[in-house]
Amino acid sequence: MNTLDRAVGRSTETTFATNKVIKNTYLLLSATLVFSGMMALLSLYLAVPVWTYTVSVIVAMLMGIFVLPRTADSSAGLGVIFAITGLMGFGLGAVISMYLNMPNGPQTVGLALGGTGVIFLGLSGYALSSRRDFSFMGGFIFAGMLVMMVAVLANIFLQIPALQLAIASGFILLMSGFILFQTSQMVHGGETNYIHATYGLYLSIFNIFISLLQILGIFGGDD
Amino acid sequence: MNIWLQIASAAFVGLLLFFLYPAAKHWMQNGPKAKKGDWQAAAIPLLLVVGFVILLIAMVR
Numbered sequence: 001m002n003t004l005d006r007a008v009g010r011s012t013e014t015t016f017a018t019n020k021v022i023k024n025t026y027l028l029l030s031a032t033l034v035f036s037g038m039m040a041l042l043s044l045y046l047a048v049p050v051w052t053y054t055v056s057v058i059v060a061m062l063m064g065i066f067v068l069p070r071t072a073d074s075s076a077g078l079g080v081i082f083a084i085t086g087l088m089g090f091g092l093g094a095v096i097s098m099y100l101n102m103p104n105g106p107q108t109v110g111l112a113l114g115g116t117g118v119i120f121l122g123l124s125g126y127a128l129s130s131r132r133d134f135s136f137m138g139g140f141i142f143a144g145m146l147v148m149m150v151a152v153l154a155n156i157f158l159q160i161p162a163l164q165l166a167i168a169s170g171f172i173l174l175m176s177g178f179i180l181f182q183t184s185q186m187v188h189g190g191e192t193n194y195i196h197a198t199y200g201l202y203l204s205i206f207n208i209f210i211s212l213l214q215i216l217g218i219f220g221g222d223d
Numbered sequence: 224m225n226i227w228l229q230i231a232s233a234a235f236v237g238l239l240l241f242f243l244y245p246a247a248k249h250w251m252q253n254g255p256k257a258k259k260g261d262w263q264a265a266a267i268p269l270l271l272v273v274g275f276v277i278l279l280i281a282m283v284r
Contacts (some may be wrong), residue, residue, distance in 0.1 A: 054228050058235045065242055108283060115279050119272055126268050136257035137265060142247035149243065153236045156229050169276075176272045180265060215276065220283030 014189065022128070022186050024194035028081065029201055035082055036089030036202075043093025050098050056091025060084045064199060077195040085202055092206070099213055104220045112212040120205050123176055127183035134184040137177050144174045165218055168211035175204040175211075 043052065063084050071077040099105050127134065148170050155163045182200045185191040191200075 051225065051228055054232055058231060061235070061239070065238070104283060111279050111282060115275065119275065123268055123272070130264065132261070132264050133255075134261075134265060136255050136261050138250035138254040139247075139252075142243065142250045145243055146240065146247050149236055149240045153233055153240070156233050156236065172272065172276060173269060176269055177265065180268065212276070212279065216279060216283050219280045 017192070018187060018189055021192055021194050021197065025186060025197040025201065028078075028194060028198040032081060032085040032198060032202055033205070036085045036092070039086045039089035040093035040096060043090045044097050046093075047097065048090075048094045050094050052094040053091040056087045056094075060087040060091070063087075064203075068195070068199060072193050072195040081195055081198060081202075084199070088202075088206055092210075095210070095213065099217055102217060102221065108213065108216045108220050112209055112216055115212050115216075116205060116209040119172075119176060119208055120179060120201075123179040124183050124201075127180045128187065131187055132184060133188050134177075134180045135188065135190055137181045141174060141177050141181055144170070144177075148174060161218065164214065168214040171207050171211040172215075175207045178204050 060083075063080060068077065068080050068084065071080045096109055099109050102108065148167060151163065151167050151170070155167060179201065182191065182197060182204070186197050191197045
């Protein structure tokens with residue numbers, strides 16, 4: 001009986017910790033998305049040039065590689081995640097401004113935004129409600145990201161529209177898989193740091209939005 | 224794109240590859256293997272995403 005009590009107690013503790021990670025992750029993700037949106041509006045208002053996007057993303061990702069892992073276990077991590085997402089949002093404003101000036105631009109941006117929301121909520125809801133363990137997808141997702149990075153590297157210089165379309169499509173699939181993977185990691189205790197979890201999910205949402213913008217921009221253009 | 228921005232972007236993607244490779248190697252070698260039905264459970268929502276993106280494309284064309 002005593003052993004059973006202890007086992008139930010441990011299980012309750014684990015469930016409580018898991019639910020806390022999930023709750024904190026979604027709270028922080030919501031806050032960072034709102035902040036990111038405000039920064040995008042600011043850069044739209046300031047009409048910053050398009051290269052701001054590249055510079056902002058590079059600086060933000062460098063912070064994600066070098067600063068975030070050192071601060072994610074302390075309260076400083078919260079400031080760092082807001083700095084990263086704010087920078088990425090600021091860069092996003094420059095791209096959104098470019099798309100808004102295209103034919104059907106507002107429709108393209110609106111559909112990309114709505115589509116990203118539907119994809120994220122649908123996949124997160126599925127991973128949370130099914131409670132399946134998608135950690136088997138880890139190898140596939142990381143290998144896929146390596147392939148995508150090589151393609152991105154090549155297309156920086158080649159600038160082939162068809163390759164750009166393939167990269168954007170590949171990113172949507174990979175990032176969708178990553179949402180399933182990351183959410184199931186939180187549910188099954190593989191990810192216990194809500195700042196890391198938020199960063200991963202934010203990057204997925206960001207990449208899906210940018211990729212959708214590119215795809216819809218290509219197919220929705222007049223030419 | 225400005226040549227310096229291209230070079231900076233390429234250097235950055237190279238750095239990402241450098242940092243991503245060990246994680247990818249770890250997950251490919253030590254990651255949990257799929258059980259029966261696992262890939263099907265993942266493929267269904269991913270196919271729905273593909274269908275949804277096709278629907279969005281049809282809406283802008």
